[in-house]
Amino acid sequence: MSEHEVDAGRRRFLTASTTLVGGTGAVVALWPFVASMAPSASARTAGAPVEVDVSRMEWGQKIDLIWRKQPIWIIRRPPEMVDVLPEEADYLRDPHSEQSDQPTFAQNSHRSLRPEFLVLVGVCTHLGCNPMYRPDIAPEDLGSDWQGGFFCACHGSRFDLAGRVYANVPANANLKVPPYRFVSDSRILIGEMPTEEDLAT
Ligand code: FES
Incomplete structure (x- = not known):
């Protein structure tokens, strides 16, 4: 099996996930989380931290969600999504995030504080479009090499499931990671x- 050949088991899982996301829709999926956020909408617009x-x-x-007028994405990645990340390194422009914009805590292969949760600014690093979340494996429109990630339809830039940009696409940097921290395991x-105490745990 080639490096990029489809893993049938993983594909089944991600297809199910896609159905969930696509079936409920971003807006529907968002509202209960937004309802639990603090502080107020006006404070969020002004740039205050947003708790999710x-x-x-x-x-x-x-x-x-929106923070400082930027779209922010939170994705809960299962181990299958995290495990594939090292395999993509040879195909990426900046696999170690050396020329990309993220807090130091996210300069790792999964580009996050905890592998399970990916937090990104949802803005393409080419000319600012909003890429699509495409966790499905080898879909017809993206080709048999596609291992799940983010696709920017404006000019075809591709990013993996850590927001790392592939080589030979218009974007030249990984998707940005905003500052964030866990205030508990669920928020x-x-x-x-993050505080030093957060980083120590
Ligand atoms: S804005 Fe995303 S590829 Fe150009």
């Missing part, structure tokens, strides 16, 4: 860096 309850997220689910605060 992730306790009810399903595996593979993505939720969307993420977007807009604030």
Whole structure:
């Protein structure tokens, strides 16, 4: 089997996840989480940190919110999504995030504080479009090499499931990671860096 050949078991899982996300729709999936966020909408617009309850997220689910007028994504990645990341390194422009924009805590292969939760700014690093979340494996429109990730339809840039950009696409940097921290196992605060205590645990 070639490196990029489809893993049938994983594909079944991700297809199910896609169905969940696609079936419920981003807006529907978002509202209960938004309802639990703090502080107020006006404070969020002004740039205050935004706290998000992730306790009810399903595996593979993505939720969307706005922080400092930027789209922010949170994705709950199952081990299958994290395990494939090292295999993609040879195909990436900046696999170790050396020229990309993220807090130091996210300069690792999964680009996050905890492998399970990916937090990204949902803006393409080419010209600012909003890429699509495509966790499905080898879909017809993206080809047999596609291992799941983010696809920007504006000019065809591709990013893996850690937001790392592939080589030979228009974008030249990985998707940005915003500052964030866990205030508990089920709540993420977007807009604030982790404390030393957080990093020690
Ligand atoms: S804006 Fe995304 S590829 Fe150009």
